[in-house]
Amino acid sequence: MMGPFRPAHEDAPWARRLLLGLALLVALVMLLLPLLAVFTEALRRGLPVALDAILEEDSLAAMRLTLIVAAITVPVNLVGGVAAAWCVAKFDFPGKRLLVTLIELPFSVSPVIAGLVFVLIFGAQGWFGEWLRARDIQIIFALPGLVLATVFVTFPFVARTVLPLMQEQGRDEEEAAATLGATGFQTFWRVTLPNVKWALLSGVLLCNARAMGEFGAVSVVSGHIRGETNTMPLHVEILYNEYQFAGAFAVAALLALLGLVTLAAKTALERVAGRRAGGAA
Secondary structure (H helix, E strand, C coil): CCCCCCCCCCHHHHHHHHHHHHHHHHHHHHHHHHHHHHHHHHHCCCCHHHHHCCHHHHHHHHHHHHHHHHHHHHHHHHHHHHHHHHHHHHCCCCCHHHHHHHHHHHHHHHHHHHHHHHHHHHHHCCCCCCHHHHHCCCCCCHHHHHHHHCCCCCCCHHHHHHHHHHHHCHHHHHHHHCCCCCCHHHHHHHHHHHHHHHHHHHHHHHHHHHHHHHHHHHHHHCCCCCCCCCHHHHHHHHHHHCHHHHHHHHHHHHHHHHHHHHHHHHHHHHHHHHHHHHHHC
């Protein structure tokens, strides 16, 4: 006797439960437990000790530098990422595939290699090292180097977030606006941007989170000058290597908390976007 009919696209109940259990197990072991361990170690010696480590002078300097780097990086990638995505989605031109490859390049290149490239170009012995030294311009081991390295690593987040949506929407609305006499800026501001604003905000949040947590490229170009060129991730490494575990985990917990806040904001944006899309439908 044949069993009950089940559509081909539906999995068996046991298979769904097995996959769900495996997904939850991986999330628990690989994501949740490490976060809990960080917060547990940060508070092991009590909240006052953790706060003292966070409010220590070098820690505050690292926080300020991290926020400054993120505050410069995000607007640069916002403008550059939207421009690159708009060109790819709305225009046909020679080198279009090359531009797409360049947008995705930071995903495939190690951040350490990116940092070494900037040292090769702007370092004291680099291609432009002598020219920069003659004009008393310092890029490597200074804020400009940190910004350059972070911009490179985080560039794809905005572009790759809005590009699929722009491609899905096509060019009809922009062409209609141009037919009605709208300029390029008016078309972007009144037609393109409203259609991608939620995806754009999500990409900005991801870019900001990655900028604050970047380690590899920044480590190469920073010089690890305590209180001057150390961002929060680099400061965590220094404290850990000096066996100041309470301070290292306290700053790491603060960095993780910033990431969780970013994730919560991204989730809230997606819910708002989903409700707006449902209401419009």
